[in-house]
Amino acid sequence: MLYHLLYPLHTTFSVFNVFRYITFRTIYASLTAFFICFLLGPWMIRKLASMQVGQYIRDDGPKSHFEKAGTPTMGGTLIILSLTAAILLWSDLTNYYVWIVLFVIIGYGAIGFIDDYLMQVKKQSKGLSVLNKLLLQGLVALIAGFLVYVTPDFSTQVTIPFFKNIRPDFGWGYIIFAAFVIVGASNAVNLTDGLDGLAIGPVIIAAATYMIFAYVSGHIKIAGYLQLNYVSGAGELAIFCGALAGAGLGFLWFNSYPAQIFMGDVGSLSLGAFLGTIAVITKQEILLALVGGIFVIEALSVIFQVGFFKMTSGKRIFKMAPLHHHFELKGWPEPKVIVRFWIIAIALALLAMSTLKLR
DSSP states (O other), rough: HHHHGGGGGGOOOOGGGGOHHHHHHHHHHHHHHHHHHHHHHHHHHHHHHHHOBBOOOTSOOOGGGGGGGOOOTTHHHHHHHHOOOHHHHHTTTTHHHHHHHHHHHHHHHHHHHHIIIIIHHHHHTOOOOHHHHHHHHHHHHHHHHHHTTTTTOOBBBOBBBTTTTTOBOOOGGGHHHHHHHHHHHHHHHHTTTTTTTTTTHHHHHHHHHHHHHHHHHHHHHHHHHTTOOOOOOGGHHHHHHHHHHHHHHHHHHHHHSSSOOOOOOHHHHHHHHHHHHHHHHHTTTTTTHOOOOOOOHHEEEEEEEEHHHTTTSSOSSEEEEEEEHHHHHHHHOOHHHHHHHHHHHHHHHHHHHHHHTTO
C-alpha cells in the first residue's frame, strides 16, 4: 500500500525513490511486523487468558511441563496478523507470488485455527482428525502448487544442492512435488513446536536465509552469476521473509523461556507452509531440508520412533519423541535444549548459504 501510494511521487520528490528498492522495503517490513507483534502481544495474551484458551499438556510428557498448563496458546494468530499487515504496507501488491504466499499462510492458519479452536475452546481433546487435517493441508498445497506451475516461464526443474548440472524436470508432476514440500514443511514445524521458543527460533533463521535466496533468485544478474534459476518477481518475497523474521522476533519476546504465550497449530502449521512455499517459488526446494534441518530431524525422530515401536512390539529408540523431549528426559534443562537447537539451526543455515558458491 505504501509502495503504491508513495513510490509514484518519486518523480516530484526524489526521496520517495527509495521505495523502489527491495532491500529498503524489506528492512521496514521487518520493523513494522516486529513492532505490531511487540505492541499487540500483551493485549493478545490478556485476551486469550480471559477466554481461557490455555495449553493442554500431555500427562506422559516431561514433568517440568505440567506447570505450563493453562498458558495462553493460539498466539500464531498474532504472527499472521503482524506479517500480513507488514506485507500489505510494504510489498508490491501487483506481484503474483505475494498473493500465492498470502493464500497459503492464511489457508494453513485457518486450518490450525480450527484445530486449536476445537481443542482449546470447545475442549475436544483431539481437535481435527489427522485425516481431515492432512486433507485440508493437501488441498491448499495442491492449489498453491498449481498456481505456481501455471506461472509463465516458471521452471519445473528441481535444483539439487551442490550439483549445478543435475536438474530433473518433473513437468506437471511438479504440482504434487510442490504440495509435498509445503505439507511436509508445515507438519515438521508443527512437531518441533514443543518447548518455549524452540520452533520460532529456527523459523526466524530459515526466513532470514530464504530472504537472501529470494533476493538473488529474483535478480537476473546475480542469479546468472551464481548459476541459480532466475525467477522473475521472486525478489519481492524477500520482503515477505523479512516480515516473518520481524514478526517472529516480536513473538519470541513473549514466547521465550518461560513462555507467556504459545503459537499453537495456527502458528506452526502456517509458518511451516510459508517456508515450504517460499522454497518452491525460489527454486530451492531440496535445500529446505538443510535450511530447516532441525524440523527434519524432529519429524524423522517421530517417524522412526513410531515405526520402531510397531516393528518391535513396544521398544523405543528415544526416551520420547519428538527429539527435544528425549534430551529433556536425559536431564538437559529446557533452555539448554532450546539454545543448542538454535545453534544447530544457525550452522545449517550457514552451510545452506555456502551452496550459493559451491555448485
